[in-house]
Amino acid sequence: MKPFVSVEHLAKIYPGARGEGPNCVFDSVSFTVDQGEFVCLIGHSGCGKSTILNIVAGLDTATSGRVLVGDTEVNGPSLDRGVVFQSHALLPWLSARKNVAFAVRSRWPAWTDDQVARHAQKYLDMVHLTGSERKKPAELSGGMKQRVGIARAFSIQPKMLLLDEPFGALDALTRGLIQDELLQICAATRQTVLMITHDVDEAILLADRILLMSNGPRAGIAETVKNLMARDRTRQTIHRDPHYYPLRNHLLDFLVTRSKRYRNGAGSGAPHTTTREPAQEVAQ
Amino acid sequence: MRLPLRARAALGSLLLLALFLAAWQLATLPAPASGGTDPEYAAMLGGHKSGLPAPAQIAEAAWAQLKDPLHDGGMNDKGIAIQLAWSLGRVLLGFALAALVAVPLGFFVGMSPLVQRALNPYVQLLKPISPLAWMPLALYTIKDSSVSSVFVISICSLWPMLLNTAHGVASVKREWLDVARTLEVSTVRKALLVVLPAAAPTILTGMRISMGIAWLVIVAAEMLVGGTGIGYFVWNEWNNLSLANVIFALLIIGLMGMLLDFGFATLGKLVAYRE
Numbered sequence: 001m002k003p004f005v006s007v008e009h010l011a012k013i014y015p016g017a018r019g020e021g022p023n024c025v026f027d028s029v030s031f032t033v034d035q036g037e038f039v040c041l042i043g044h045s046g047c048g049k050s051t052i053l054n055i056v057a058g059l060d061t062a063t064s065g066r067v068l069v070g071d072t073e074v075n076g077p078s079l080d081r082g083v084v085f086q087s088h089a090l091l092p093w094l095s096a097r098k099n100v101a102f103a104v105r106s107r108w109p110a111w112t113d114d115q116v117a118r119h120a121q122k123y124l125d126m127v128h129l130t131g132s133e134r135k136k137p138a139e140l141s142g143g144m145k146q147r148v149g150i151a152r153a154f155s156i157q158p159k160m161l162l163l164d165e166p167f168g169a170l171d172a173l174t175r176g177l178i179q180d181e182l183l184q185i186c187a188a189t190r191q192t193v194l195m196i197t198h199d200v201d202e203a204i205l206l207a208d209r210i211l212l213m214s215n216g217p218r219a220g221i222a223e224t225v226k227n228l229m230a231r232d233r234t235r236q237t238i239h240r241d242p243h244y245y246p247l248r249n250h251l252l253d254f255l256v257t258r259s260k261r262y263r264n265g266a267g268s269g270a271p272h273t274t275t276r277e278p279a280q281e282v283a284q
Numbered sequence: 285m286r287l288p289l290r291a292r293a294a295l296g297s298l299l300l301l302a303l304f305l306a307a308w309q310l311a312t313l314p315a316p317a318s319g320g321t322d323p324e325y326a327a328m329l330g331g332h333k334s335g336l337p338a339p340a341q342i343a344e345a346a347w348a349q350l351k352d353p354l355h356d357g358g359m360n361d362k363g364i365a366i367q368l369a370w371s372l373g374r375v376l377l378g379f380a381l382a383a384l385v386a387v388p389l390g391f392f393v394g395m396s397p398l399v400q401r402a403l404n405p406y407v408q409l410l411k412p413i414s415p416l417a418w419m420p421l422a423l424y425t426i427k428d429s430s431v432s433s434v435f436v437i438s439i440c441s442l443w444p445m446l447l448n449t450a451h452g453v454a455s456v457k458r459e460w461l462d463v464a465r466t467l468e469v470s471t472v473r474k475a476l477l478v479v480l481p482a483a484a485p486t487i488l489t490g491m492r493i494s495m496g497i498a499w500l501v502i503v504a505a506e507m508l509v510g511g512t513g514i515g516y517f518v519w520n521e522w523n524n525l526s527l528a529n530v531i532f533a534l535l536i537i538g539l540m541g542m543l544l545d546f547g548f549a550t551l552g553k554l555v556a557y558r559e
Binding site for chain 2: 058077078082091093137
């Protein structure tokens with residue numbers, strides 16, 4: 001099957017300060033996301049993972065390489081790719097419902113006010129914000145704000161969802177709750193998702209496939225790890241799955257040691273990506 | 285028991301007023317007749333009266349003015365409400381004309397760093413010019429003193445509104461614009477529904493500053509061109525040597541300025557948002 005999104009040889013290079021060479025953040029980043037697949041991109045801060053997401057969203061441009069969605073090349077933002085921003089990015093002068101309605105109205109300009117309001121309410125109900133829809137973002141807790149952001153992104157029914165460390169600023173308890181909600185919604189809608197995170201447990205819980213990025217400069221995707229656990233996994237039972245600890249150890253080992261050792265572009269034009277399936281390690 | 289801060293502050297204000305009025309009354313008490321002064325010379329100076337009117341005299345003058353505010357006895361004899369209305373009308377007209385130019389232009393300047401840099405030297409050069417210095421040029425080209433003072437008000441209201449609008453528009457959070465971009469919002473819709481509400485508090489602050497300056501300038505402009513208005517009233521009463529009326533007019537000017545400022549502060553609260 002043809003991948004839904006294919007990212008091909010992306011590189012981002014900033015011109016260096018005077019007397020210094022150009023600063024290459026990442027280079028030769030290639031990966032694909034299939035229809036209905038949940039992919040997590042994980043790496044240390046500064047490796048350019050947010051920039052990659054912004055390039056896929058069309059908000060930023062790559063120095064070289066391209067992103068294909070279906071058969072068309074991305075050359076700007078689109079309603080087909082919904083974005084959940086790290087800082088929730090709600091418009092502070094609008095209530096929760098009006099923030100979602102703003103997106104709904106952008107998607108379906110011909111709808112009546114009533115249709116827009118009902119559609120927005122449906123998505124606010126989905127993220128369990130019933131009763132708080134009239135509140136302004138400043139009156140909502142961090143978790144609730146991010147839920148509005150998620151409702152806004154889902155409400156336009158995008159073909160693909162892009163999440164940029166959406167739970168980074170939340171406390172562990174709230175994060176867990178929203179992760180569960182997101183897992184349910186994605187399972188129900190078969191939404192295609194690309195998510196940035198630096199949280200190993202979040203990636204294990206949510207992702208079908210995890211892309212590991214090496215440290216910058218000249219960061220790249222060092223490994224691709226398949227999550228072999230059943231898709232109906234939950235936060236409560238996941239740690240009893242035999243695949244859980246090998247996968248978690250594998251990811252942690254990468255972040256602690258291997259992410260530093262990996263050298264992007266070392267050798268000739270050979271593919272830099274290695275695919276590991278941790279389950280096989282258990283079998284050995 | 286302690287009163288809340290607001291009540292104590294109000295008490296303090298009243299106390300200050302009482303002290304001030306008492307001191308004023310004492311200072312303007314008729315001087316005791318001393319044998320050294322020639323009675324005729326004293327009579328020429330206005331008898332036993334001191335030069336400055338006492339608070340009671342000002343209250344008297346105020347009452348006389350407020351009793352018949354719409355009185356119109358010709359050129360130099362108009363009621364205070366008529367004069368105030370002339371000044372207010374000029375200020376509001378000049379301010380509105382300035383807003384019509386400054387807000388759209390400020391939007392444009394704020395959106396484009398190129399335009400901002402290109403216009404900046406001229407704005408910096410024109411901004412420090414006293415608005416009254418434009419008066420000769422205005423009188424020469426417009427040939428109408430009343431319209432000229434409206435023009436002067438426009439010029440002085442222009443800069444704070446222009447600079448604040450440009451600043452407000454230029455500092456709209458990038459993430460809000462990114463949201464609009466990912467939703468494929470049209471330029472007009474983005475300007476009206478994202479940039480304008482985001483910049484509105486800063487724009488309103490600019491308007492409040494402009495209005496403050498305009499109200500300062502109108503008094504001086506009307507003193508200069510004469511005819512009508514609260515500024516002309518002050519100058520006319522000075523020529524009549526009626527200091528009681530001058531002081532009364534000063535209070536009215538202060539009060540009106542306070543009301544205008546309060547109005548814009550209220551508008552500012554309406555468009556304010558908490559992040």
